[in-house]
Amino acid sequence: MDIGKKIKTLRLSNPLTQNELADILGVSKSTMSNYERNISTPAPDILLKLAAYFEVTVDYFFQEKQNNSMDLIKESSAYHSDKIVTKDEWNTIIYYRRLSDEQKDYIKGHMIQLYQKKITPDITEKG
Numbered sequence: 001m002d003i004g005k006k007i008k009t010l011r012l013s014n015p016l017t018q019n020e021l022a023d024i025l026g027v028s029k030s031t032m033s034n035y036e037r038n039i040s041t042p043a044p045d046i047l048l049k050l051a052a053y054f055e056v057t058v059d060y061f062f063q064e065k066q067n068n069s070m071d072l073i074k075e076s077s078a079y080h081s082d083k084i085v086t087k088d089e090w091n092t093i094i095y096y097r098r099l100s101d102e103q104k105d106y107i108k109g110h111m112i113q114l115y116q117k118k119i120t121p122d123i124t125e126k127g
Helices: 003-012 018-025 029-036 044-054 087-097 101-126
Strands: none
Touching: 003 029, 003 044, 018 029, 018 044
């Protein structure tokens, strides 16, 4: 996948318009369009902004082969390299980040309840 397609894929997965991403990067909409169509390549400072915003490495934009489960994970994030995050897990994180704080609290509450239901039978069986 070329740099332009990768930028577009990241933009759409977040979901942003070209105008919104152009504003974030401090470039014009036409420049953003040129990046996505591979008419021009982002300067190094723009690539750094893209990588930081989308939480990917700069290398991600230059990789020929994509590592399916880890292609969006930033090396300096809290990700532990000895563990693999599946595509489903990563997608769950992406969706979670889009939620409001209230929605996140709701989800966390349900996760805790599910976890407690899972461990409660283990504790009662041992006792």
